Amino acid sequence: MKLLNAFIGTLLCLPCFAVDNTLTGFPFGSEDLAYRVNLPTGQKIGNGHLRAAKSGKDWKFEFSLDGGVPGLGIDDTYKSVSSGELCSSEFSKRFVHGKRKGGEVETIDRALATATRSTINGGGKSDFPVADCTRDALGLLFFARRELGQGRVASGQQFLFGNLYRADNVYTGPETIQVAGQSVVTDRLVVNLKGPSSTRQFEILFARDAARTPLLFRVPIMQGTGQMGKFTMELVR
DSSP, rough: HHHHHHHHHHHHTTTTTOOOOOOOSSSTTOEEEEEEEEOOOOOOOOEEEEEEEEEEEEEEEEEEEEEEEETTEEEEEEEEEEETTTTTEEEEEEEEEETEEEEEEEETTTTTTTTEETTTOOEEEEEEOOOTTTTEHHHHHHHHHHHTTOOOOOOOOOEEEEEEEEEEEEEEEEEEETTTTTEEEEEEEEEEEEOOOOOOEEEEOOBBTTOEEEEEEEEEEEEEEEEEEEEEEEEEO
């Protein structure tokens, strides 16, 4: 009976099993993570940076991406200001995709339960209702990390990324990947996204350290109704 209870306890705690308790990175302090962006063939096409910085009681998050393929350069920056609960107060995105340029800023008034979206090119403003603690895309990623660090999978919820989207997370178990030439056991989340007119699915593989550092992202390349492969974004160490 004791052996059976121990086995069941291990299964229930898979997300928190064998975690290195070194307290560095989010949510224990600021961090700056560098990533390599690859085509399905493994060819590098860009660089990514994921940053977190404590600012009083708030957190400031940033993700930047630069690179692209011949004829289509990419230069994106996403920024977020979130409370200690990781509820968003401001989210902005600015992008350059070849000849296309644009961006917008969303500010959240929790007292009024309203988000205001403003385009950076002076295209106007619009308001729409949001929940009391609405997270943006970056805040939701860091929330998922914090939840994993506490042995939980982040609950499904709406989040801001221009419009309101919904994210549902599924923990699929451990997966071993190569990081800097070494085999590393990770925890794999499948994220199902649903927007106003589309659905997407991607994967995040988290280290089993105390910060639950994202080691690898896999994002499908879609063409029409089919999948052509997956971009990867892997942590550079």
